[in-house]
Amino acid sequence: QKEVEQNSGPLSVPEGAIASLNCTYSDRVSQSFFWYRQYSGKSPELIMSIYSNGDKEDGRFTAQLNKASQYVSLLIRDSQPSDSATYLCAVLGGDYKLSFGAGTTVTVRA
Amino acid sequence: DAGVIQSPRHEVTEMGQEVTLRCKPISGHNSLFWYRQTMMRGLELLIYFNNNVPIDDSGMPEDRFSAKMPNASFSTLKIQPSEPRDSAVYFCASSLQTGQAVTQYFGPGTRLLVL
Numbered sequence: 001q002k003e004v005e006q007n008s009g010p011l012s013v014p015e016g017a018i019a020s021l022n023c024t025y026s027d028r029v030s031q032s033f034f035w036y037r038q039y040s041g042k043s044p045e046l047i048m049s050i051y052s053n054g055d056k057e058d059g060r061f062t063a064q065l066n067k068a069s070q071y072v073s074l075l076i077r078d079s080q081p082s083d084s085a086t087y088l089c090a091v092l093g094g095d096y097k098l099s100f101g102a103g104t105t106v107t108v109r110a
Numbered sequence: 111d112a113g114v115i116q117s118p119r120h121e122v123t124e125m126g127q128e129v130t131l132r133c134k135p136i137s138g139h140n141s142l143f144w145y146r147q148t149m150m151r152g153l154e155l156l157i158y159f160n161n162n163v164p165i166d167d168s169g170m171p172e173d174r175f176s177a178k179m180p181n182a183s184f185s186t187l188k189i190q191p192s193e194p195r196d197s198a199v200y201f202c203a204s205s206l207q208t209g210q211a212v213t214q215y216f217g218p219g220t221r222l223l224v225l
Contacts, residue, residue: 032212034213042218043217043218043219044153044216045216046214092212095166096141096158096165096207096212097155097158098214099155101152102152
């Protein structure tokens, strides 16, 4: 079973601040990495995918990947109350199975 | 376009009863996944199909659980007999597997409560 570990949280940040979420994984052959956002009582929705080392930016979200360190992170800039949710890190194995972390709950204080 | 469709959205049943959950994947997708989510165990993959064929069912907890995909547009997850510990949210997800780009799209989930 592949291991995906996330900073446990919960994470509380003031509106306008940067929220930083971290994830480590154990399977060295993993090549595809995803961040899902899940609002309370809703299903996970994809917000970012990253496949190469470095940074990938999409609006206020930046994903960072370091395969050598087996580390992937998500930064949320200018955090808004609507960003309050649980963020799930997911890692795709060579068998096309996604392994999910336990999630980090983010609360943005207005 | 319609996303992944699941039914029922909520199910309350008594221990020992049979429960059938249904899923319609996104049209054109070739892979379908069944997940279970609980507070204690998080999001767990139960089984996945590729081109209607079960590929990996190692996550199915026990023989009480079974899943079928008779065609590309329909899948069922059945629990017989159900037990209180099966209470969870069950998600179906689908994807189009093309190399690394295998984004999975989740349905709204079925909230199951077994009394």
